Structures are given as C-alpha cells and as structure tokens.
Amino acid sequence: MKQTGLLAAVAAFTMMATAVNADTIGFSSPNFDDNFQTALREAAKSRAEELGHSIQIEDAREDVGMQLSQIQNFIASDVAAIIVAPVSAAATPQITKMAEAADIPLIYVNRRPADLDALGEKAAFVGSDETWSGTLEAFEVCKQAAGTGKAVMLMGILSNEAAVTRSEDVREVLKLSMCNGIELVAEQEAKWQRTEANNVVSNWLSSGLEFDIVFANNDEMALGAVQALKAAGVSMDDVLVAGVDATDDALASLGKNELDVTVFQNAKGQATGSVDAAVKAMNGEALPNWINIPFELVTQDNLKSYMSQ
Incomplete structure (x- = not known):
C-alpha cells in the first residue's frame, strides 16, 4: 500500500x-x-x-x-x-x-x-535605452560626413517612444560643434516601413530636394531610402545612409557599401x-x-x- x-x-x-x-x-x-x-x-x-x-x-x-x-x-x-x-x-x-x-x-x-x-x-x-540609438547613429554620421552636408530624416510611427526619442537624439547631436555644418532640410514619418520610406524619399528626389545624408529611425526605412536612391540613379558613394537595428538585410547592405551605419539592437x-x-x-x-x-x-x-x- x-x-x-x-x-x-x-x-x-x-x-x-x-x-x-x-x-x-x-x-x-x-x-x-x-x-x-x-x-x-x-x-x-x-x-x-x-x-x-x-x-x-x-x-x-x-x-x-x-x-x-x-x-x-x-x-x-x-x-x-x-x-x-x-x-x-x-x-x-x-x-x-x-x-x-x-x-x-x-x-x-x-x-x-x-x-x-x-x-x-x-x-x-x-x-534598450533609446537615448543611445539615435545618438550613436548621428554621432557616427557626423564623423563620416566630416560635419558637413544636407540631411533628411525618416521617422517611425510617432506614437512610439522609440521614434520620438531617436528623432530627438539626431536633432540634439546635430547641435554639437562637430556637426554644425550639417543642415536637416526635411523630416517625415515613414511608419517604420521600407515601402513607405521608399515612397517618401522618391517624392523628395522628384521634388528636387537636395541631400546627401539620410538618417532613419530603423533599418527598414534606411533600406527603403537605399532603394529609392538607387532607382533614381544616385551613386551610393555620394550619400550617407544610417539606420538602427542591425537586421540581417541591413548588415548585407552595409557589406555592399550601400548602408553606411547601423546600430545593433539585440x-x-x-x-x-x-x-x-x-x-x-x-x-x-x-x-x-x-x-x-x-x-x-x-x-x-x-x-x-x-x-x-
């Protein structure tokens, strides 16, 4: 028993x-x-x-x-x-x-x-601490651009804390003396999406807007910018494109000298x-x-x- x-x-x-x-x-x-x-x-x-x-x-x-x-x-x-x-x-x-x-x-x-x-x-x-994502991205771009250029920024959905913080990080870094030759000439929400970013950048290009730096709140939007720039015949040697996340697609693009900067989000x-x-x-x-x-x-x-x- x-x-x-x-x-x-x-x-x-x-x-x-x-x-x-x-x-x-x-x-x-x-x-x-x-x-x-x-x-x-x-x-x-x-x-x-x-x-x-x-x-x-x-x-x-x-x-x-x-x-x-x-x-x-x-x-x-x-x-x-x-x-x-x-x-x-x-x-x-x-x-x-x-x-x-x-x-x-x-x-x-x-x-x-x-x-x-x-x-x-x-x-x-x-x-992750979003204060560092946009800060690392923008600081490196300033360094690679030698502190001069005309920049645009693709933002995520602005009800997301990450989009707001990353965008503000970029603006704050651009106030530094090492970046004071970079002018932010346009910024627009592209909803974190590659297709949306492609459309936004294509519209900027077709409107005659001149820029040689693209800040993106994430890699998907950065890759959309790359697509639009290449479709318009812009040499990727003439523009700096930066994103955040270090996705597989972004790393592959970086390896092909298309994307210039990303930030690894684990x-x-x-x-x-x-x-x-x-x-x-x-x-x-x-x-x-x-x-x-x-x-x-x-x-x-x-x-x-x-x-x-």
Whole structure:
C-alpha cells in the first residue's frame, strides 16, 4: 500500500510539474511585417519552448485597439504571463492596469512603456535605452560626413517612444560643434516601413530636394531610402545612409557599401530576456522595472563580428 501511495504521489507531482511547465505565455507583437519584430518574436518562441513553455503570439498590426483586445483575450484565457511590444506607449498604463487587476505577470519588450517608473513587482520592461540609438547613429554620421552636408530624416510611427526619442537624439547631436555644418532640410514619418520610406524619399528626389545624408529611425526605412536612391540613379558613394537595428538585410547592405551605419539592437537578447523575466515572475520572483540590453554601433570596421548574430 505504501508503494502504491508513493507511486501515486510521484505521478501527481509529475502531472503538476508538467502542468506548470506547460503554462502558456501570451505575446502581443505590434507588427508581423517588421523584420526586427519578426526576429524578436521568433527568438521569444524559441526561448519559451526551450524552457518548456508554450507561447501564443498575436499580431496587433500597429492597431492599439487590436492590441488591447489581445490583452483582454490573454487574460480571459488565464495565461501564465503576458509579453507585449507596445503599439503605442500611451496605451501602456491601461495594459498595466489590466494585467495587475488579473494578477498576471506583464513584461514589456523592445518598446518602452510610458508608465515604466510605475510598474509593480510583477511587471518589467526588457529593452534598450533609446537615448543611445539615435545618438550613436548621428554621432557616427557626423564623423563620416566630416560635419558637413544636407540631411533628411525618416521617422517611425510617432506614437512610439522609440521614434520620438531617436528623432530627438539626431536633432540634439546635430547641435554639437562637430556637426554644425550639417543642415536637416526635411523630416517625415515613414511608419517604420521600407515601402513607405521608399515612397517618401522618391517624392523628395522628384521634388528636387537636395541631400546627401539620410538618417532613419530603423533599418527598414534606411533600406527603403537605399532603394529609392538607387532607382533614381544616385551613386551610393555620394550619400550617407544610417539606420538602427542591425537586421540581417541591413548588415548585407552595409557589406555592399550601400548602408553606411547601423546600430545593433539585440533582438535575441531582448526576446530571451523578456521570456526569462516572465518565467521568473511566474515563479513568484520580484523583477526590476527595467532590464537594459545595450545598443552597439555597427560600421564597416566591425561588420564581420555582427554577421552571425
């Protein structure tokens, strides 16, 4: 009888452990069409499965209402934790309150929440300090341009904290004495998208706007600028193009001397960190409000070290 009882206890423990390991993590991505977000969610899926958890990933399509609905559905499904790359920072206080009310751990990833300083013990942000992304980008461009030129800037969706911060970083760097010969002649939102950026730059070129520097808030827009410039017959030797993220496509473009500067944003590091933080919170561990994953400058000089990341 004792052996039977022991076997039953072991079986019960095994079932309980299996149930815990099988806890589902809900993940709301802002945009499946974005290359960086694709790398982020794929790395998160891989990490969750590596740790024995399932992960349900939804596409918010850059729609705040859709993302809020996804959070509500995750809560109704009683997921063990929620990971969110926010569509809009302005919506994060509402998302935080929803998760807190349901007592579900909440991890923001990649895009900084507006209520970062008010996150509780079961919530955290895993991402990079955006102050450095645009700063590193602009400082290197100033250096390569020897402090002179006419520049344009392609901005992401301006409801995103990253777009606002990266754009302001560029403007602030251009105020430095080493950059005071660079004039920012135009800037426009291109919604993080390659096609949109291609259209914007094509319109600038067709209107006769003269520029030899392109700052882009991300690599997708930088690559769209490269496409437009090449289609217009502009030699890539005559223009500096810079982006942020160090995506595979951007590194390949850098290797072909098209793109000149990018900034490595560690998608795998952010994704892995967000899943690890979610699991810690699921296990009752308190979290810091911010787990920082540093940005790193990428140029021709150190390109090879990033090609396999």
